[in-house]
Amino acid sequence: MNQSRTITDQIKDFLVETGQLAAFGGRFFREVFRAPYEFREFVRQCYQMGNRSLVLVLVTGFIIGLVLTLQTRPTLIEFGAESWMPDMVGISIVREIGPVIIALICAGRIASGIGAELGSMRVTEQIDAMEVSGTNPFNYLVVTRILATTLMLPLLVIFGDLIALGGSALVENLKGGMSFTLYFNKVFNALSFGDFIPATVKSFFFGFVIGLVGCYKGYHCKKGTAGVGKAANTAVVTASLLVFFVDFMAVFIADIFYEL
């Protein structure tokens, strides 16, 4: 009996949380077009999120390219399909692996950072102080951060994809003697706009959900400093789950368009 009540409560909490997150997103769309526009803060956030995540994304992308090629190579050699390596790696990285893994890395780095920063500002009354000073804290803190993540994530994904292909090309060059020019020629011949555009479009949505969840968790942080840790932690978990959900929806919708 108690267990069933707990499950009911958990479902209720989940639905309430989902509704509040949706309302928070709705408020973002209302506020984003409302002056005053915090352009300087937006640029600062783009720098913070884009530039400071770049090294992490590049290193991760390079290792993904290396590992994917090293792991796949023996199997392709076994079937005499070694020459398909650039096509396979290019399509898998650009369509799926690049955007999803880079979004997950950003969920870990950016969503937790935003959750902790805004959470700490909430519990130390800095957000209240902003409101009392006549500045709309939602506009200043939330809108700028969500816009910055939405804009920066596709750029990070593009850089990450390129460096992953570079890593793969390096392995092919060292192990198979394939030149970099030939490798990238084969990759770009294998790719079409149908691979690139849906992946880029879904990266915008990944960026949006990462910013939205980070801001929501931080902005509604409660219960003192323990709440800040919880906000950062749940921001990562929720943002990562939403990245997979958005990815599923994106693949599902793209599939319908290709069918048509």
Place this chain on the structure above:
Amino acid sequence: MKPKAAHTEVISPSGQRKEVIRIRDLKKSFGENHVLRGFDLTLYEGENLVVMGKSGSGKSVMIKCLVGLMEGDEGSVEVLGQPISSLDQHDLDQLRSDIGFLFQGSALYDSMTVRENLEFPMRRHREKLGHVKDTLPLVMEALENVGLAHTLDLMPAELSGGMKRRVALARTLILQPKLILYDEPTSGLDPITSKEIIELMREIQHKYGTSSLIITHDVDCARVISERILLLVDGVNYAEGSYRELSGSTDPKIEVFFKK
């Protein structure tokens, strides 16, 4: 000094002074927790009124209702002649520019320098300051008032607790408010720093002629700065009078506040 019943009309000490804050029958609950149960308060122009009460007695909730950070469930709150609950966001922001709020934990913005902290409230209220282009002289004047002109380019993390409180006080002064609300201005400070802050509050009051509402547990602060003290017990006014009147009371509920 006899305890004053709740809902009793407060008469101006001079019979002439203008009301700056007028709270009538304010009620606020959080679920089953009835924090304010019909609280009344009047602050007159140029007056220093201290509100004392135990933790959880509703002091901070009351002060947040005064600046629109919270809304009461019932009752009326008027600040500088304007009813808070019926103001739209623009009018509320304009009113807030006439109210300085010193938060309990200082609430300085961690990511900004001292200068940026002081400039922040000016962003939305340039017209009040005559559309000044160079804000540095105003920032320097506010910092000189609190004796911290040398901290201009420091980050809040580089300041001691007492310095943070003084910078926060400078930030409340930057818009030249008519009314200053102090939420536990000496909490967490050592006795010497507390005395410095209390002295600073007195100097500011004399220099600018502001009205002040001070929430505190600190008996020394109440003794030095108050013209009138209001005791809040269980969410209602319990007693009101000068420090001399209340500290001489034999009522156990009043005595407990003034025991050393």
